[in-house]
């Protein structure tokens with residue numbers, strides 16, 4: 040079966056009964072489509088809290104959080120349905136899931152139990168929404184994501200497996216045009232419940248769209264597309280009508296929260312356009328991400344926090360080939376990706392954001408070099424078109440950073456990206472200054 044569109048609705052977009060009414064209207068169409076839903080906004084955070092309580096052995100506090108969450112849903116379903124039938128089904132569904140949540144009180148609590156708890160948000164939101172569609176007479180089928188969404192031992196999605204098993208599920212309902220499924224959740228290489236990391240519902244939508252080679256993936260959220268800067272920190276940002284896959288992928292990877300860091304890659308690989316749209320303002324144009332370039336010098340800026348900079352200094356580095364390889368091998372052994380890198384004759388500085396194995400990495404590096412570590416760093420990533428013959432961009436960018444201490448600069452790694460590493464305490468100031476110096480003059484004149 041060819042699925043024309045994959046539509047993903049985020050937490051805020053399903054965050055209240057009224058929002059779900061809107062979603063039901065927005066997905067109305069004659070096309071075949073899969074609708075991917077997040078958990079109701081705030082729920083995944085509450086499930087994280089519950090897991091923390093269990094982890095700390097605080098069963099009473101866990102039970103209290105569970106009770107509060109149950110009450111929140113009871114208020115939700117009271118408004119969502121008007122018929123007794125649907126209400127009854129929803130009450131029974133909630134009872135089942137909340138019994139499951141309470142059941143961990145006597146278990147050994149490991150990461151596996153935590154993941155099972157985190158999956159409840161999407162399992163509940165999709166079921167509640169599908170009951171609502173039933174109530175209003177809209178024919179749809181709930182597809183269980185845990186039957187087809189899978190990651191391998193490196194936590195990478197298995198696209199062939201996803202395609203094959205998703206098709207098996209779809210083919211069970213050949214007469215249906217509308218499918219609902221859970222974002223974020225998956226199974227891992229052990230067959231256990233896992234997830235695609237926070238914000239992962241975008242990734243689910245992109246993986247489904249790519250696996251099925253759909254015509255379009257739509258990410259419906261609470262803002263009118265990808266803005267030129269982070270609207271949570273900066274005034275006067277604006278949406279960008281069109282950008283290319285590589286521009287969007289850089290922005291997502293380097294912290295634009297509107298998209299999960301990896302979510303553009305599957306769509307890009309299969310050349311499926313991604314449209315970012317606003318549930319609260321469906322008539323807004325949003326952003327179309329495709330092979331078309333944005334044709335702007337400065338497209339947008341994003342910031343990625345929680346970065347650790349490591350400076351590795353060794354007198355042996357001077358003219359020593361093989362030195363960099365031995366450093367990179369340490370990171371490879373611990374499956375830790377490096378984001379930024381700068382070199383001098385006697386030292387190399389690089390950054391990582393996954394600090395799971397930091398201690399071990401440092402121990403190995405210290406065997407043949409002296410090592411300095413700076414925590415609480417932020418990468419400011421300016422995405423644009425900086426072809427090798429063009430000039431003046433470094434000057435513009437440095438002007439924006441004239442009052443901010445810079446730890447590292449990376450220019451020329453790709454023609455799409457200029458990155459700077461700063462202490463996180465300067466992040467807001469840096470983003471605002473980049474907006475004022477690199478973006479505002481063009482927009483004011485436009």
Ligand code: ADP
Nearest residue numbers: 049050051260262264265266268269295296297
């Ligand atoms: P959802 O719950 O729909 O997945 P998210 O909260 O994950 O929504 O993403 C949308 C939010 O991303 C916006 O409300 C906005 O605050 C934030 N955001 C950060 N950077 C950008 C950007 N460059 N453009 C648009 N939104 C951004």
Ligand code: ASP
Nearest residue numbers: 077083223237238239240
């Ligand atoms: N519910 C998950 C989260 O809050 C996934 C998502 O919303 O995309 O991270």
Ligand code: MG
Nearest residue numbers: 049238296297
């Ligand atoms: Mg999100």
